Amino acid sequence: MILTIAAKELRALFASPLAWVVLAFLQVILGWILVTRLDAFITVQSQLMQMETPPGITEIVVAPIFGAAAVVLIMAVPLLSMRLIAEERRNQTMTFLVSAPLSMTQIVLGKFTGLFAFLLLSLVLILLMAASMYLGGRLDLGLLGTLSLGLALMTAAFAAVGVFFSALTAQPVVAATGTLATLLGLWLLNMSQANPDSPFLMLALIRRYESFTKGLLDTSDIVFLVLFTAVFLILSIRRLDADRLGA
Amino acid sequence: MTATDENLTVRATALTRQFGKRVAVNEVNLTLARGEVLGFLGPNGAGKTTTMQMITGNLAPSAGQVEICGVDMLERPRDAKARIGYLPETPPLYRDLTVNEFLALAARLHRVPRKQVGAAVDTARARCGLTDVGQRLIGTLSKGYQQRVGIAQAIIHNPDVVILDEPTVGLDPNQIRDIRALIRELGGQHSVILSTHILPEVEQVCDRVQIMHKGSLVFNDTIAGLRHFRGGTLMLGLRQAPAVEEIAAVPGVAHVEVVGPASDGMFRVEPEKGADPIDALVARAAERGWRLSHVAPAASHIEDVFVQLTQREEAA
Structure with a gap:
């Protein structure tokens, strides 16, 4: 059932030009970063050769792409997630799902899975970009692995926030704004805190992501992102249940 | 009502729903026997739609109980919902799907086994006169056809109970006649609750009538009973x-x-x-x-x- 809803959402995303535009811009921006980083790499290559343990192409070229991808996705996810529930409310099609023998959990997870599958597709495109480095070099597969895992977990977290805000309102634009503000706020949280031990920094998404981009697999980061995703999904389910109970 | 319990497809007991301090539906009882078409009448704002939303599990009642074929809607909502087909006032249609895609989705979500989805879609289309428009996008169909798609999605899983909220609003006279004939036909196999404020519709299609006014049930009798009812005027x-x-x-x-x-x-x-x-x-x-x-x-x-x-x- 979850997959049936996910497939419907995926189809709806591809039926609208928005998803294609978002994917295209993502590719253009990341492709441009790839080219400039590659250029820089070639310029400094001779100096790198003299170092004892020189950073490889994965660190210099691929890691920045993943860093930029996370930022671009902060902008892109709200646009993709805003319609998930808000638009169903507005078009009064939510009744179709609620009247079907489905639990709210299945509805929310189905919508989340559909969006996440779409975002994983953009991750695959980024990996293809990284794979093009094989034309003239070799990749550090370990680092590529943590980068991919990190980005996948981040997009899951973004998507969960998007689903939640979409569940709050019947106005897709409001949902998009809320999602963007929340994600940007959490991303930039580390800038607002001068004290490095501040508990707020626990929530700073950029910190969580940084360790992945260094090739570190920290279980606390993984658990944090998984819990973060779960919390927002549970909040969405509660919100939809509240619709049924009414005020 | 003389129907036995096994014969009842819907039993709503003392349904009450409040929105804030306003009581929208007040202790409404409703029973529906197998194969019966129940006309649910009332002026606008009488609480018809709210009652139907509670029966279909779209809205939780403030008090009271709903049983669908003996399955409690509050305790086992999914099993209860599987037995209902519901067409709300605004047909819930995905405009960018084709009729076939939409009906297949409805069938899958209503637990029709994957192998039988094709057959179920064909049957529903045939019953609702949608055979020629299977490949059309729903958004491009006329209002009458959209309404039929709405009915088709409500009957696709062959539910015990079909609930239609004002299904003939906004249709032209020919379409209204077709839809009424379809509802009459549905009555043979399913139990149907038909909400409307059009009285001739009830006279033509229904076996029994319940009239709601200001949140309460004010009348419950057969069509013949309604015809004989007079207040001595x-x-x-x-x-x-x-x-x-x-x-x-x-x-x-x-x-x-x-x-x-x-x-x-x-x-x-x-x-x-x-x-x-x-x-x-x-x-x-x-x-x-x-x-x-x-x-x-x-x-x-x-x-x-x-x-x-x-x-x-x-x-x-």
């Missing part, structure tokens, strides 16, 4: 009509109103409760020379009954 025709007050002064008369143009001399006479003022009226007419031309129980037109039931409180 009389139609009085006078060729030499006096002032309304003079008629109202006759003992036993509670209220008089003019029907049609004054020159016709037709009056609707509401008797006082339990009183039968015919003799008094005839005597008074002869005495004062009103030239009585017509006196009879008001033809219990279904619309009069409706008006009587729903306006009784204001009159009282």
Whole structure:
């Protein structure tokens, strides 16, 4: 059932030009970063050769792409997630799902899975970009692995926030704004805190992501992102249940 | 109702729903037997849609209970919902899907096994007259066809209970006739609840009628019962009509109103409760020379009954 809803959402995303535009811009921006980083790499290559343990192409070229991808996705996810529930409310099609023998959990997870599958597709495109480095070099597969895992977990977290805000309102634009503000706020949280031990920094998404981009697999980061995703999904389910109970 | 429990597909007991302090639905009881078409009538804002939302599990009741074929909606919502097909007031249609895609999705979500989805879609399309438009996008269909798609999604999983909320609103007369014929046909195999405020529709299609007014059930009987229902209202025709007050002064008369143009001399006479003022009226007419031309129980037109039931409180 979850997959049936996910497939419907995926189809709806591809039926609208928005998803294609978002994917295209993502590719253009990341492709441009790839080219400039590659250029820089070639310029400094001779100096790198003299170092004892020189950073490889994965660190210099691929890691920045993943860093930029996370930022671009902060902008892109709200646009993709805003319609998930808000638009169903507005078009009064939510009744179709609620009247079907489905639990709210299945509805929310189905919508989340559909969006996440779409975002994983953009991750695959980024990996293809990284794979093009094989034309003239070799990749550090370990680092590529943590980068991919990190980005996948981040997009899951973004998507969960998007689903939640979409569940709050019947106005897709409001949902998009809320999602963007929340994600940007959490991303930039580390800038607002001068004290490095501040508990707020626990929530700073950029910190969580940084360790992945260094090739570190920290279980606390993984658990944090998984819990973060779960919390927002549970909040969405509660919100939809509240619709049924009414005020 | 004489139906046994096994025969009941819907049983709603003392359903109540409040929105803030406003009571939208107040202790409504409703039962539906297998194969029966129930007309659910009421003026706009009477609480029909709210009641239907509670029966279909879209809205949780503040108090009361809903059972679908013996399955409690609050305890096992998914099993209960699997037995219902619901067409809300606004048909819930995904405009960028084709009719076939949408119906297949509805079938899958309503637990139709994957292998039978194709057959279920074909059957539903055939029953709702959608055979020719399977490949069309729903958004490009006319309102009448969209309404049929809405009905098709409600019956695709062959549910025990079909609930239709004002299915003929906004359709042209031919489409209305088609949809009514379809509802009549559905009644044979499914139990149907049909909400409407169009009275002839109920007379044509339904076996039984429940009328709601201001959140409460005010009438529950068969169509025949509705036709025979009268509140003792009389139609009085006078060729030499006096002032309304003079008629109202006759003992036993509670209220008089003019029907049609004054020159016709037709009056609707509401008797006082339990009183039968015919003799008094005839005597008074002869005495004062009103030239009585017509006196009879008001033809219990279904619309009069409706008006009587729903306006009784204001009159009282």
